[in-house]
Amino acid sequence: MKIAIVGLGLIGGSLALDLRRLGHTLLGTSRRPETCEQAVALGVVDHASPDLLDMAEADVIVLCPPIEAIAPIAERLIPHLTSSTILTDVGSVKQPIVERISPQWPNFVGGHPMAGTAEQGLEAAQRDLFVGRPYVLTPTESTPQESVETMMEVVRSLQSTIHICDPAEHDRAVAWISHLPVMVSAALIAACTGEVDANVRELAQALASSGFKDTSRVGGGNPELGLMMAQHNTAALLAALTQYRTQLDRCIANIQNSNWVELEAWLVQTQQERPKYIKP
């Protein structure tokens, strides 16, 4: 197939590397001409062009720009596509994107490859980034089955684990396990900085070890990512945060009232539940 990658960053570049090795012809575009040149020089794509419309000839177009640019780019491309062209994306929130693009392009199959590294940009692109990782596809009832199957083949060829679900289900699931942890973890760091006694604050900083390090990791990450989650997955994140606050209040009340039996039962439950989320 002829596959076009719009946005040659970590995800787009890594997809291109794998798909080209699998025998597809890869087109790529970036607003920056240097990135286009670099992508060809590195063997990431066969052809690159800063002109988005040069991608219109592909069989499958994968939209990998920052999340807020996905729908606008789709809308610029749509008038130039033939009806069989499959549009897909890699955005980490699905419902708003699917709701906006699907009515304009029935052959849109929302996607979310759940892989990454701490690095960003084309230089960080790597082979086999998606092997063994979840790759969510979110077709709607009106998405042609043939397009879904083509996308499933592509995902399978990357050796990812396919999850097919409703866009809203995807957004709620990632709110729980990806977006809520960022806010919970950021609030931990923010709370510690509120310690007014400088001696205690410095001692806390000196004594912090793996427990604090792990719990604060995602809250101390890229602020743009956290902001993106809140702006684009607002409803699901707020629902998760509300449920979280209820649990926090319950914990606080049990400690305030010395309800040690209930606090212990709560901690026993969290110990039992966690392994369901953790792969061996």
Next chain:
Amino acid sequence: MKIAIVGLGLIGGSLALDLRRLGHTLLGTSRRPETCEQAVALGVVDHASPDLLDMAEADVIVLCPPIEAIAPIAERLIPHLTSSTILTDVGSVKQPIVERISPQWPNFVGGHPMAGTAEQGLEAAQRDLFVGRPYVLTPTESTPQESVETMMEVVRSLQSTIHICDPAEHDRAVAWISHLPVMVSAALIAACTGEVDANVRELAQALASSGFKDTSRVGGGNPELGLMMAQHNTAALLAALTQYRTQLDRCIANIQNSNWVELEAWLVQTQQERPKYIKP
């Protein structure tokens, strides 16, 4: 010196291994005669006895039982000690212990070696467990300087990093970086289990990866440890939880009101603050 270890578990056993290698004579006691025999057989101590009062002849007695047993054991020992005997402990909360023991035994120097492994018990004891780790000592104004200096020498010989502070300062610092993270992390797991849609819950479990794994780690740990923190460091933990809830409410309000500028500033601050707590 003659050093006695009361409670031959991971911490007591590891202390004994290092101190014996450093040339001290080690006595050890455990309520279980088998543990006493094992400690001698493993070379952890020179002599062991299930009779607590056999420890009274030591120059330094290190109390390493579960936290609620520290003060009662000190009180059983005190009538049998000579005035120069130094009592110390390894409890992870200091103010209630120091307040109770110090008036009865001026030569008490509260201690908290901040090291551990996921394992427990004498079998898990290991050499060099405390090398490069913080070891907090919490003398009061009335603690004899000579006893503090003896304890500092012991801690230095373990190659730990000494922190001397007020017991209340210690408890507030560990509330921030050790006890608060456990409750914050447990509430995350508890909140996720509240998802009522089975499809979403299963999808969340399937998609969870390193972000969820790290943020939920300490909340999915030993319930007894979390309970101990809440029971013994109640005031400092509640103060930290209250401050935490304020930050969480601020985060929720910013998302509800689409205050993206403020939310981003908050996330930028947490990104900037975290490195102060993380050792390179």
